[in-house]
Amino acid sequence: MQTASTNSSGIGVNLACFEVRGQCFALDIAQVREIVRMREVTPLPRAPALIEGVIELRGGVVPVIDLGRALGGEAIEVTDSARIAVLELDGLVMGLSVEAAIDVLSLDASALADPPALATQAGYDAVRAVISRPNSAPVMVLSLDHILESVYRSALTQQGED
Helix, strand or coil: CEEEECCCCCCEEEEEEEEECCEEEEEEHHHEEEEEECCCCECCCCCCCCEEEEEEECCEEEEEEEHHHHCCCCCCCCCCCCEEEEEEECCEEEEEEECEEEEEEEEEHHHEECCCHHHHHCCCCCEEEEEEECCEEEEEEECHHHHHHHHHHHHHHHHHHC
């Protein structure tokens, strides 16, 4: 991964950028434990719909969520560049399968803009911030809390069907 940085005296933010279906998404690098090559994911019987399965990593078992599906789209395309981003939030470890790990951005917190008001007023909370880039599509900074909430909701929906 490459590193891009800005020179400024503001509060710094470091973001890990990933590609899913041709779009760039980012997560706070403090939540990223490591990024590993895609490997076979073992299905987990009766797991919530958004949990693809588990992988073994350094003697532990890590649940894997397909970021494409978690964002309401199609599953990611597994190619040689596909990766699993191993994340941790409040002691909970999970993997997100992505099509590629593409960049690390180091920038001022002032570069983060709120998502459009219409989207947030409509209840959209998957994206917590947007980064505008000249001559490039914006980077969507994801809310890991929202992704986890989506997994929990998929479990409740599945339980209702049983």
